[in-house]
Amino acid sequence: MALISNGTTxxxxxxxxxxxxxxxxxxxxxxxxxxxxxxxxxxxxxxVLDDTYKEYLFIFKDIxxxxxxxxxAMNFSVDxxxxxxxxxxxxxxxxxHNENDSVTALGYSSNKDLAQSTDFQYLSNSIGSDNDQQTxxxxxxxxxxxxxxxxxxxxxxxxxxxxxxxxxxxxAGYGNTTSAVDAIQFKMTSGNIDAGTICLYGIx
Numbered sequence: 001m002a003l004i005s006n007g008t009t010x011x012x013x014x015x016x017x018x019x020x021x022x023x024x025x026x027x028x029x030x031x032x033x034x035x036x037x038x039x040x041x042x043x044x045x046x047x048v049l050d051d052t053y054k055e056y057l058f059i060f061k062d063i064x065x066x067x068x069x070x071x072x073a074m075n076f077s078v079d080x081x082x083x084x085x086x087x088x089x090x091x092x093x094x095x096x097h098n099e100n101d102s103v104t105a106l107g108y109s110s111n112k113d114l115a116q117s118t119d120f121q122y123l124s125n126s127i128g129s130d131n132d133q134q135t136x137x138x139x140x141x142x143x144x145x146x147x148x149x150x151x152x153x154x155x156x157x158x159x160x161x162x163x164x165x166x167x168x169x170x171x172a173g174y175g176n177t178t179s180a181v182d183a184i185q186f187k188m189t190s191g192n193i194d195a196g197t198i199c200l201y202g203i204x
Contacts, residue, residue, distance in 0.1 A: 024057065027200045032193035034066065040200055041081040042182040049182055051145040053202030058139040058184075060157070063196035068129040069162045070188045073120035074139065076151065076175045077183035084185045085118040086151075090173025092122065099164040116176065120189065123155050124169050127188075128162035134196065135159045137169075144181035151175035 028047050030038045040058075042049035049056060063072055075084035092112040097104045112122045124135040137157030144151050152174045159167040175181060186198060 023204050025053070025202045025204065027202055029197055029199045032063070032196045032198075035193045037185050037187040038193060038198055039081055039183060039185040040198075041077075043080070047200065048202060049144060049184070049200075050180070053204055054143045055203040056141045056144065057201045057203055058141070059199045059201070060135070060137050060139075060186075061197045061199075062134045062136060063124075063127070063198075064134040064194045065127050065129050065188050065191055066194040067188075067191040069126050070129070070191055071122050071125045072127060072135055072157070072186065072193075073122050073189050074184060074186045075118075075120045076144075076177075076181045077185070078177055078179040078181055079183075081183040081185070084120070084183070086175040086177050086181065087116055087118050088114045088121055088173055088175050089116055090114045090121055090171060093170045094125075094167055096165045096167040098166075103165075112171075114173065120187070121171065121173070122169075122189070123171055123186075124157040124159045124167070126161045126163070126167070127159050128164075129194070130162075133160040133162065141181070141184070147178055147180055149178065151177065151181050 040047045076086035077084045090113050092109045094109055095106040114121055127135045135157050139155040142152045154172040157169045161167055
């Protein structure tokens with residue numbers, strides 16, 4: 001059975017009509033192994049981070065710190081990774097719940113947002129270093145190659161942290177630059193990324 005809107009076939013026999021909808025294209029996977037940083041730089045080692053796509057998606061799996069109670073963070077570059085210091089304004093919410101069901105909360109974290117700062121932006125915080133503790137999540141970066149508009153992003157991470165909590169972090173904001181963002185770096189605010197993977201996709 002087909003789905004037709006205003007004379008245009010949208011779906012037919014379970015398939016989307018040609019020219020409708022987008023696609024997600026795998027670009028690059030980085031694997032941490034005691035890594036101080038993981039960086040995606042346009043034009044380097046097969047990385048595409050330019051006007052090929054208007055949206056880029058980073059997927060983080062089992063990001064595990066080398067030390068307990070660490071924070072995972074990111075920053076942008078407009079000079080192909082020579083400096084990661086783009087000015088950002090952001091917002092940071094989190095919800096949490098501990099294993100023994102004694103503490104729950106939802107609230108704004110004013111000490112983790114940025115207001116016109118070049119600092120690295122926290123994506124998840126207080127990550128545990130036990131073997132069963134890590135963080136996982138996503139970052140969407142919108143139209144980084146624009147030379148007209150600021151660079152919006154949103155992220156969502158969950159954490160198994162050092163105090164036996166699950167913590168759901170939501171971060172959103174923008175890099176306040178009209179220069180093209182052509183590199184992005186991820187790191188712990190101290191120590192190394194002991195293990196984990198980051199996959200980059202372009203969305204058309």
